[in-house]
Amino acid sequence: MSLTSESEDQMVPKGAIGSPSIEETSGGGNFGVNGPLKKGPWTTAEDAILHEYVTKHGEGNWNAVQKHSGLARCGKSCRLRWANHLRPDLKKGAFTPEEERHIIELHAKMGNKWARMAAELPGRTDNEIKNYWNTRIKRRQRAGLPIYPPDICLQALNENKQSENVSNFSSVDTHPDLLPINSFEIPAVEFKNLELNHHLYPPPLLDVPARSLLDIPANGLIVQGLTSSYGGKSLLSAVHPAKRLRQSESLFPGLTTSFSGSFTGCSKYYNDGSAQNLQSFGFSSAYDQNLTSDQHSSSSVLPGGHAPINGNPSSSEPTWAMKLELPSLQTQMGSWASPSSPLPSLESVDTLIQSPPTEHTESGSLSPRNSGLLDAVLYESQSLKNFKDCTCQQTSSLVQGEVMENSPMDFHGTEWEAYGDPVSPRGHSSASMFSEYTPISGSSFDEPQSLEIIPGSKIKQEAGEMLPTEYCGKDDALNSNQMIFSRPDYLLASNCFGPKGDHNKESFHAERCSWGTSW
DNA sequence: AAGGTCCTCAACCGCGCGTTA
DNA sequence: TTAACGCGCGGTTGAGGACCT
Numbered sequence: 001m002s003l004t005s006e007s008e009d010q011m012v013p014k015g016a017i018g019s020p021s022i023e024e025t026s027g028g029g030n031f032g033v034n035g036p037l038k039k040g041p042w043t044t045a046e047d048a049i050l051h052e053y054v055t056k057h058g059e060g061n062w063n064a065v066q067k068h069s070g071l072a073r074c075g076k077s078c079r080l081r082w083a084n085h086l087r088p089d090l091k092k093g094a095f096t097p098e099e100e101r102h103i104i105e106l107h108a109k110m111g112n113k114w115a116r117m118a119a120e121l122p123g124r125t126d127n128e129i130k131n132y133w134n135t136r137i138k139r140r141q142r143a144g145l146p147i148y149p150p151d152i153c154l155q156a157l158n159e160n161k162q163s164e165n166v167s168n169f170s171s172v173d174t175h176p177d178l179l180p181i182n183s184f185e186i187p188a189v190e191f192k193n194l195e196l197n198h199h200l201y202p203p204p205l206l207d208v209p210a211r212s213l214l215d216i217p218a219n220g221l222i223v224q225g226l227t228s229s230y231g232g233k234s235l236l237s238a239v240h241p242a243k244r245l246r247q248s249e250s251l252f253p254g255l256t257t258s259f260s261g262s263f264t265g266c267s268k269y270y271n272d273g274s275a276q277n278l279q280s281f282g283f284s285s286a287y288d289q290n291l292t293s294d295q296h297s298s299s300s301v302l303p304g305g306h307a308p309i310n311g312n313p314s315s316s317e318p319t320w321a322m323k324l325e326l327p328s329l330q331t332q333m334g335s336w337a338s339p340s341s342p343l344p345s346l347e348s349v350d351t352l353i354q355s356p357p358t359e360h361t362e363s364g365s366l367s368p369r370n371s372g373l374l375d376a377v378l379y380e381s382q383s384l385k386n387f388k389d390c391t392c393q394q395t396s397s398l399v400q401g402e403v404m405e406n407s408p409m410d411f412h413g414t415e416w417e418a419y420g421d422p423v424s425p426r427g428h429s430s431a432s433m434f435s436e437y438t439p440i441s442g443s444s445f446d447e448p449q450s451l452e453i454i455p456g457s458k459i460k461q462e463a464g465e466m467l468p469t470e471y472c473g474k475d476d477a478l479n480s481n482q483m484i485f486s487r488p489d490y491l492l493a494s495n496c497f498g499p500k501g502d503h504n505k506e507s508f509h510a511e512r513c514s515w516g517t518s519w
Numbered sequence: 520a521a522g523g524t525c526c527t528c529a530a531c532c533g534c535g536c537g538t539t540a
Numbered sequence: 541t542t543a544a545c546g547c548g549c550g551g552t553t554g555a556g557g558a559c560c561t
Binding site for chain 3: 522525526537
């Protein structure tokens with residue numbers, strides 16, 4: 001589908017550089033110095049003009065290209081064409097297996113940071129990578145396969161842990177901005193939205209969307225930000241600012257919203273009758289205790305100042321569930337597999353679910369954090385204090401929750417099997433799902449809990465005992481299994497989107513086997 | 520062979536950030 | 541201080557080829 005192979009090259013006469021004679025089918029109402037700006041596929045003649053111009057004048061100042069080259073293309077279009085097709089250092093052709101592998105690894109670490117990924121793949125463009133990934137994702141989702149191979153999960157986990165060691169949570173003490181990024185940053189509103197919008201998702205249609213939702217990585221970016229100052233930027237820099245403002249606003253303002261209540265819709269939706277469990281699984285209590293105890297803190301804890309600014313009108317699109325953001329495994333690794341960031345990725349949820357406006361979005365107020373003033377810092381400090389004060393309560397409440405009805409062993413045994421049924425809309429206990437998060441949510445900053453003491457870690461260990469080693473390779477079986485269990489898709493799929501006890505072992509095996517052949 | 524569907528990917532769009540005047 | 545501009549990024553769209561019935 002080469003654009004330059006088009007036979008309409010004549011549309012732009014050779015030697016048109018400097019000539020305003022390029023016009024023909026102008027796509028839109030935009031006008032440049034050369035008349036209406038053209039849109040659509042580039043012709044070889046246009047390519048030649050652009051190439052010549054850039055060769056002569058260098059890259060940059062793309063609007064000048066449009067002005068001086070005679071191209072009836074906006075600077076933006078010129079830049080894109082050059083970057084994606086004309087650059088001399090571009091590597092054409094299909095991705096090599098090595099490149100594919102690298103992309104997977106990079107995505108596990110970075111999420112949808114296409115430009116960054118492209119920087120790691122010489123000769124490849126962000127657009128190429130993005131298209132490749134999206135295609136690949138669709139394929140795998142159709143096949144009901146996991147997005148990441150276990151070894152990459154493991155690798156991402158290890159890297160994430162390393163980076164965590166470099167900048168561990170001690171930084172919280174000195175970096176108030178990081179404090180907010182903790183396990184309590186749960187997009188309760190998102191779940192609320194699930195309820196609000198569940199009518200959009202007739203159970204039969206859940207398969208793909210649910211899968212997509214689940215495949216979302218937790219907000220690894222959060223961890224990333226915490227642990228490795230991704231790209232030299234601060235914490236949430238990895239999260240698209242636009243999204244933070246346009247979508248996330250609605251994520252957190254409703255932190256006072258009972259998580260259980262929010263998820264009730266989900267459980268109800270999936271007809272697994274786990275609403276009760278959800279309500280008591282402890283997450284809600286943890287949330288409520290911590291967040292509702294201080295509404296300000298609920299918004300102040302929002303990383304990057306996600307505090308609601310308004311009703312977030314832009315996030316009302318009902319298309320939320322169809323988004324396929326595949327979050328970074330780092331997210332998964334960090335947020336799901338490590339005690340430090342236990343909760344579902346804010347970004348992933350954020351990205352996946354464009355929250356419709358809710359009453360919560362209005363209930364929120366600007367977080368003091370956003371002010372950048374001293375009081376914000378003080379406020380931050382207070383929030384931290386409150387957080388710590390609540391930690392014990394939360395933890396205990398979690399333990400006491402009905403979720404405990406699910407013994408770890410029981411829970412994990414079935415969950416694992418459930419993982420193999422990625423498209424099963426039917427339910428598993430949502431409560432059990434949260435049981436994994438819960439422990440983490442109750443973790444304390446000043447207690448980088450060991451795996452032994454956090455329920456989540458215990459779960460992992462048990463999971464590892466139950467998992468077939470061949471899935472991940474003998475040596476890494478345990479770790480890989482841990483990874484699997486830390487995967488958001490696994491967690492969600494097994495807990496929220498299917499009734500407990502209703503598992504598809506065939507699917508599981510199919511998926512398990514797929515790892516060895518589909519990469 | 521024709522029609523329909525799926526898939527790929529180039530290109531566009533909207534947005535935010537940084538710089539500059 | 542702020543508005544304008546340039547740029548880059550990520551998400552989405554749609555044309556066209558491939559495949560299927």
